[in-house]
Amino acid sequence: MSTIKDVSQYTGLSIATISKYLNGGNVLEENRARIVAAVETLGYKVNHAARALKTNRTRTVGVLLPTLTTPFFAEICANIEHLLTAEGYSMFLCSYYEHPDEEIAKLHFLVEKSVDGIIMVPQSITADSLMGIEQVREKRTPVVLMDRSVAEFDRVLADNSSAVHDAVEELIINGHRRIGIIIGPPDITTAFERKIGYERAHADYSLPVDPELIRIGDYSIGSGYREMNALLNMKEPPTAVMGTNHEMTVGAITAAYERKLKIPDDISFIGYDEVQLTKVFNPPITIVLQPIEEIARHTTEILLKRMRGDYGAFPQVCRLKTKLLLHESVGRPL
Amino acid sequence: MSTIKDVSQYTGLSIATISKYLNGGNVLEENRARIVAAVETLGYKVNHAARALKTNRTRTVGVLLPTLTTPFFAEICANIEHLLTAEGYSMFLCSYYEHPDEEIAKLHFLVEKSVDGIIMVPQSITADSLMGIEQVREKRTPVVLMDRSVAEFDRVLADNSSAVHDAVEELIINGHRRIGIIIGPPDITTAFERKIGYERAHADYSLPVDPELIRIGDYSIGSGYREMNALLNMKEPPTAVMGTNHEMTVGAITAAYERKLKIPDDISFIGYDEVQLTKVFNPPITIVLQPIEEIARHTTEILLKRMRGDYGAFPQVCRLKTKLLLHESVGRPL
DNA sequence: GTGAAAGCGCTAACAA
DNA sequence: TTGTTAGCGCTTTCAC
Numbered sequence: 001m002s003t004i005k006d007v008s009q010y011t012g013l014s015i016a017t018i019s020k021y022l023n024g025g026n027v028l029e030e031n032r033a034r035i036v037a038a039v040e041t042l043g044y045k046v047n048h049a050a051r052a053l054k055t056n057r058t059r060t061v062g063v064l065l066p067t068l069t070t071p072f073f074a075e076i077c078a079n080i081e082h083l084l085t086a087e088g089y090s091m092f093l094c095s096y097y098e099h100p101d102e103e104i105a106k107l108h109f110l111v112e113k114s115v116d117g118i119i120m121v122p123q124s125i126t127a128d129s130l131m132g133i134e135q136v137r138e139k140r141t142p143v144v145l146m147d148r149s150v151a152e153f154d155r156v157l158a159d160n161s162s163a164v165h166d167a168v169e170e171l172i173i174n175g176h177r178r179i180g181i182i183i184g185p186p187d188i189t190t191a192f193e194r195k196i197g198y199e200r201a202h203a204d205y206s207l208p209v210d211p212e213l214i215r216i217g218d219y220s221i222g223s224g225y226r227e228m229n230a231l232l233n234m235k236e237p238p239t240a241v242m243g244t245n246h247e248m249t250v251g252a253i254t255a256a257y258e259r260k261l262k263i264p265d266d267i268s269f270i271g272y273d274e275v276q277l278t279k280v281f282n283p284p285i286t287i288v289l290q291p292i293e294e295i296a297r298h299t300t301e302i303l304l305k306r307m308r309g310d311y312g313a314f315p316q317v318c319r320l321k322t323k324l325l326l327h328e329s330v331g332r333p334l
Numbered sequence: 335m336s337t338i339k340d341v342s343q344y345t346g347l348s349i350a351t352i353s354k355y356l357n358g359g360n361v362l363e364e365n366r367a368r369i370v371a372a373v374e375t376l377g378y379k380v381n382h383a384a385r386a387l388k389t390n391r392t393r394t395v396g397v398l399l400p401t402l403t404t405p406f407f408a409e410i411c412a413n414i415e416h417l418l419t420a421e422g423y424s425m426f427l428c429s430y431y432e433h434p435d436e437e438i439a440k441l442h443f444l445v446e447k448s449v450d451g452i453i454m455v456p457q458s459i460t461a462d463s464l465m466g467i468e469q470v471r472e473k474r475t476p477v478v479l480m481d482r483s484v485a486e487f488d489r490v491l492a493d494n495s496s497a498v499h500d501a502v503e504e505l506i507i508n509g510h511r512r513i514g515i516i517i518g519p520p521d522i523t524t525a526f527e528r529k530i531g532y533e534r535a536h537a538d539y540s541l542p543v544d545p546e547l548i549r550i551g552d553y554s555i556g557s558g559y560r561e562m563n564a565l566l567n568m569k570e571p572p573t574a575v576m577g578t579n580h581e582m583t584v585g586a587i588t589a590a591y592e593r594k595l596k597i598p599d600d601i602s603f604i605g606y607d608e609v610q611l612t613k614v615f616n617p618p619i620t621i622v623l624q625p626i627e628e629i630a631r632h633t634t635e636i637l638l639k640r641m642r643g644d645y646g647a648f649p650q651v652c653r654l655k656t657k658l659l660l661h662e663s664v665g666r667p668l
Numbered sequence: 669g670t671g672a673a674a675g676c677g678c679t680a681a682c683a684a
Numbered sequence: 685t686t687g688t689t690a691g692c693g694c695t696t697t698c699a700c
Contacts, residue, residue, distance in 0.1 A: 351687070
């Protein structure tokens with residue numbers, strides 16, 4: 001591997017000049033040409049470790065997710081990778097598998113690896129834990145949160161409450177009065193907000209909320225399956241059900257299929273996330289679609305801004321609208 | 335941030351001793367205790383850039399995939415991340431979005447970022463292109479291929495031919511004689527091998543192969559949908575169809591649903607990848623299940639071995655068995 | 669616009 | 685076992 005020194009010798013210029021050129025400084029046109037030629041023939045590549053040692057910046061971003069295998073996160077991640085690469089950043093990807101201990105451990109791991117910034121989807125972590133990390137507290141490693149909320153941090157979120165509100169409203173308009181919903185753990189902010197949306201829709205139409213119809217899952221397929229069965233086993237089961245993420249939607253529909261229930265003839269259903277779902281199921285189902293590309297873009301942009309040292313409008317909270325994609329899974333109650 | 339020098343001053347020991355201890359060398363028990371205490375109170379963390387500059391090793395691995403959003407790759411990736419983190423490596427994740435240009439560009443990107451090793455799922459890249467990279471040619475950056483094959487490189491592959499052979503055999507045993515198959519682009523080795531499996535099953539039972547029944551998709555949902563429709567539009571359509579990856583399976587089934595075809599009453603179907611599929615579809619479908627966890631494990635182990643400098647048994651080819659998960663999507667032809 | 673020189677934090681001889 | 689020292693490749697003052 002050739003170094004800046006080799007380029008210096010080859011061109012007869014000092015390493016300072018080479019470095020200057022490499023970092024976008026002004027050099028005589030004649031020298032520029034010589035440097036370019038030297039870099040080409042020597043196959044010179046900058047040594048990022050040396051640069052990082054000197055500048056304290058690694059041009060690396062850490063992305064920390066609960067799981068990689070959730071399509072919602074995987075798609076966001078793909079978008080972020082694309083945006084970051086375009087800016088010359090590489091992406092350390094970590095997953096904490098929904099374990100609170102791993103969540104904090106991986107966060108420390110990323111900070112210790114000297115990433116320039118972190119994008120994370122928090123789960124159990126508190127503002128205190130985050131602030132407990134020196135690099136974070138002193139804003140030397142900016143952290144932008146995604147999808148879920150922790151106070152006092154930059155964050156990009158979907159409008160979860162309205163998303164569910166509008167979906168439930170759609171069911172109400174179609175005549176449903178007993179609407180089941182499978183939400184995530186209430187300590188996860190998305191789940192909490194979605195529950196609010198459910199209640200708000202009921203309030204709008206002066207309908208009572210039966211707490212039995214609000215089932216708590218854990219965002220896994222299995223929990224969607226289990227809670228759907230619990231709903232269907234009620235003495236007075238709901239005429240419509242809503243799943244509030246991709247996995248629980250899949251689980252819930254599987255449960256309905258197993259009982260040979262026809263959607264929407266026997267029961268209406270609204271799902272969440274991933275366009276694929278709308279068509280793959282038989283029949284296609286109505287779903288809440290989150291603005292994945294926008295979430296990724298805003299998050300990345302805020303992080304890039306913070307990494308530039310621009311701490312204007314801190315903490316920045318960005319709320320993005322969802323869409324209700326109407327298909328054939330909502331009918332009128334029996 | 336405190337440095338090794340601070341620890342040195344705090345303990346009264348030389349930085350060489352601190353460094354030695356930090357790298358697992360022997361130190362007097364008394365000194366060890368002092369170092370530990372100093373590290374604790376000063377909150378010392380090694381500077382990875384400095385270490386990398388000195389050692390030429392970054393303890394970073396690059397993982398390069400065609401897409402992040404394919405569940406098959408996402409799950410493999412999650413497994414790899416877990417294994418790598420356990421070894422203290424962090425994972426740069428890149429996707430080339432199935433573009434040949436991006437594939438080679440991202441590969442260079444990773445090499446240039448000085449990763450210690452690379453795991454990649456190749457698509458269009460040739461052995462020559464790979465060997466064109468100095469770091470790779472001189473085995474300074476080991477590359478282990480996954481899922482797809484390029485000669486003369488370490489690689490971990492599924493037994494694609496047997497996987498499809500056994501699935502098609504299952505259909506033949508059930509009385510099917512006109513079996514459609516939607517394969518990927520034949521220049522991708524998995525697709526080529528799966529096609530061989532299809533032909534081999536036919537040969538085993540002395541059945542003719544109708545080339546019209548072998549449809550070529552591109553591993554996308556849309557192509558599965560399109561090719562399934564092409565099959566169903568034939569004057570003499572197949573009585574059974576097989577999809578050869580997750581996406582095309584989803585597309586094909588969507589097409590069948592749209593025509594109100596009942597599986598397996600109207601047509602039999604065997605899918606590929608992802609257990610979820612077996613249950614989510616109505617009815618659950620028989621699928622080929624690839625050994626995701628094993629693929630990740632073997633790949634990671636080979637890479638770790640190479641990064642240790644152990645080039646024994648090169649190039650290593652690891653073939654892993656798939657499973658045929660029987661469900662309710664295969665019946666007898668009409 | 670260019671160059672000399674210092675030093676980022678660490679590892680690895682080598683000497684003691 | 686411990687310490688001294690050189691130097692990894694780069695950026696960045698500060699003279700010129």
